[in-house]
Amino acid sequence: MLIALAFVHNKKSRSQLEVLYRDHASAMYKVAYRILKDEHLAEDAVQEAFINIARNLDKTMGTECNKPRALCVIIVRNSAINIYRRRKKQYSVAAEEIEEHISEPGPSVEDIILGNEAFTRVTELIKELPPAYADILSLKLYYHYNDEEIARVLNITHGSVRTRLHRARKSLLKLLSQEQEGRHHE
Missing domain, CATH: 1.10.1740 (Rna Polymerase Sigma Factor; Chain: A)
Structure with missing residues (x-):
């Protein structure tokens, strides 16, 4: 201390x-x-x-x-x-983990969250993600940290932050789409 x-x-x-x-x-x-x-x-x-x-x-x-x-x-x-x-x-950090710098097609996770009336459900889905993904999304979305601050807090490189954010967003989008498909089949 x-x-x-x-x-x-x-x-x-x-x-x-x-x-x-x-x-x-x-x-x-x-x-x-x-x-x-x-x-x-x-x-x-x-x-x-x-x-x-x-x-x-x-x-x-x-x-x-x-x-x-x-x-x-x-x-x-x-x-x-x-x-x-x-x-x-x-x-x-493996070099293949730092490959992505291209913006993703489609809506961003932030757009989905802002446009989604079921914010609490999205929060529940984030909790279902692996801890590394849930943590980085929490720091970005709930605590409003920028990438440099997240890198300092988690003691990882800026490239690792971008990679984890990308993967976390993809995982969250996958869970959201699976949930919506499940609703359409009901």
Whole structure:
């Protein structure tokens, strides 16, 4: 926690970070421990997560963030996964994952969500996606983070953010189309 406090320069922000730590560190540790199965590595993941939170404290504690616990869990989960990958020497990003820079035909996920009256159903569908896709869509759509902020929070490259967003959108569109096909057959 002390390292994370080094990134915060004013008293109000330090106080906010301390409140986040007090309220969510235990849950964050449990999430990290389930992934890493090692006490020390789980503590490292929580520490790394709080450093990321401290760097983005204005967004984390901003008016747009109404669920800081969920955000903290997303950040620590990704920190733990990154530590796990580094330990297994699988941290490098494959070149084929960074192939897409072309815009997709058809409506974007944001257009579907805005035009869809069943916003809660879309939220439920996002929860059905793999955690990496659900997390990145949550950061983009609910917390309104841009790609650079997501890259910093998840500790991944900008190219990985774009790739995951593309794949998450495709997966969500697939679930939406399957749901609509199911309605038409009824």
